[in-house]
Amino acid sequence: MTEQKHAKKTVAVIGSGMAGLVTAYLIHQDKQCRYHVEVFETQDQLSLDSASYTISSADVYPSLPNRIDIPMRAFDEGFHINLKRMYDYLGVGYITQKFVYSLSKYSTVDGKKSPPYFFHSSSNHRFPPVRPEGYGYLQWIVQIMYLAACYFWFIVCCFVVKPKMASTSKEEETLEVYVKRIRLPWHFVKNYLLPLMSSVTTCSHDALLSFPALDAVDYAKRTYRQPHYTVIGGVQGVQSKLSKGLAVSFQATVTSVKRADTKLEVTWVDSNDKSHISYFDHVVMAVTPDVVGALFEPLREVMREIPVIWGESVVHYDSSAIANSSRLLEKYSAKTQKAGDQAQIMHITSDPLSTESIHQQSSTLVTNFPISPIDPNKIAHRARLARVLRTPKSREIVNDIFTLDKSELKPPKEELFWYNGKDNVWLVGAWCWDGMVLLEGCIVSAMRVATSLGVEIPWTITSSES
Structure with missing residues (x-):
């Protein structure tokens, strides 16, 4: 009787990316030792770092291997709290990381990339503005003034003009509808806003424009003028x-899970x-929606949305x-490196239709979601990589699943619709x-699951409580 009373609850965590490992870590570290956690991983290694790559770069860390995170996992204080x-x-350990982005065009007709038409610095960190090659000073100054005005207007609208939510007659406002409503110049949207945001969301421009406007506006507000960081040595x-x-x-x-x-x-x-x-008391699925639908029948149909x-x-x-901008950027990079402030x-x-981003680390390049050819002999x-996209419909589904107050669900919907934690899944x-x-x-x-299982989140406990 005593053994049954004190038997540990068993928890299966499917997937070992960031979400799976954080969930498993929190439950495994439960101070009352109430749970036994087992992680299932389809690969022969943990997946959080499995796509990353180690190079030997004497230019960066002499005689030491250098790990490149794939995908890049930079974070900031405003959004990644x-x-x-x-x-x-x-x-x-992590360091403040500055980024300089060069923006250029790729022609699907002749397969060539044009010289960069703009250089953007993340979080407006201090450095002399870089003038694109071939731009006269007047043209460059006009461009900067135009972009400053457009960017100022977009940021003001993000803080002042709220995206429209869904109603009985209309769907929630998308990013495309929002930028048109605030009359943001389409030239700015197409040539500056979409490329920069696509480098974060790694999806086509049409897919990004179909995101809920609330997502983009919230992200812009929370990352505004925030410093960026990268983990020392990678994840x-x-x-x-x-x-x-x-x-x-x-x-x-x-x-399958049933x-x-x-x-x-x-x-x-x-x-x-x-x-x-195997049999468990709880199952945590730390996988993409398509995999959830394949494993768990109650969510098979809804995950397709x-x-x-x-x-x-x-x-x-x-x-x-x-x-063709390497000479200009290398000159700038060498200058910042000499000052101990390398970007x-x-x-x-x-x-x-879409955007590719190339992260330059010494002589090594990492192209994310490439749209232009790469010499196969130099790969x-x-x-x-899988990427989950957002739409007003998918946002509605996710919010229904993760509704914290079940009293908000009407009785018919509560009987038919699955919510997070139902049947301990x-x-x-x-x-x-x-x-x-x-x-x-x-x-x-991950914190939500741990809290639901009565497990403390150690990084939310204040020093007076610890």
Whole structure:
């Protein structure tokens, strides 16, 4: 009787990205030791850092390997509030990172990239404005004045003009409708706003314009004039801290999750294609919506309404992939490096439909979601990445799933619609909150599950409480 009373609850966490590892870490660290956590990972390594790549770069760290995060995981204080608190609690080292973005065009007709037409610095950090090659001083000054006016108007509107929410007759306002309503010049939207935002969302311009306006406006407000940071040594250090002591089943592909009496039945396949069935008290799915739908029948149909796209990040040494601006940027980079204030260079190139971003790290280039050819003989590494998109419809679905106050659900809907935690099944991930699909969503959704299971969140406890 006593043994049954004190038996630990079992928790399966499917997926070992940021959301899965943070959830597993929090539950595993429960001060009352009430849970046994097992992580299922389909790869032969934890997935948070699995797409990253190690280079040997004497220019950056002499004689030491240098880890390139794929995808890049820069963060800031305004938007990634809980992520930064977690890093501080874990003792993760990070540095202030400045970025300089060059904007250029790619022609689908002749396959050439035009010289950059603008250089943008993140968070308006202090450096002499860079004049694009071929621009006269007057043309350059007019451009800066035009962009300053457009950017000022956009930021003012973000703080003053609220996006329209859904009503009985109209759907929630998209980013495209919002920028047209505030009369933001389309030239600015097409050539400056969309390329810069697409480098964050890694999706086509049409998909970005279909995002809920609230997402973009909230992101712009919360990141306005905020410093950016990158983790020292990459997220492999974060992964190591979060996974310490966890029980992980590698090359274990979960194929279904379903209710079985008082337990949850998890069917999974090992590396030898042998099928297994395990039973748990709780199951946390830290995977993309399409995978959730494939594993869990109650959400099969509704998950189809949440778009998921796939793209590539390519590590390579093909300098021809960069628009012809290297001499100017290298001169600037050398100047800032000499001053001990080196900025990361990002080359952003757009065609009429989409944008690619190239992160330059020493002589190594990382192209995210490429739209232009890369010499296959100069490719060192490829990583396939999933991206969950936002639409007014998907936002409505996600908010219904994660409604905290179940009294808000009408009785008929409560009977038919699944909500997070029902039958002890939980969802976590960058997409599992009301905001841009970025790392902060991973942390917030993981914290939500831990709190629901009565587990304290250590980085939210004040020093007087600890």
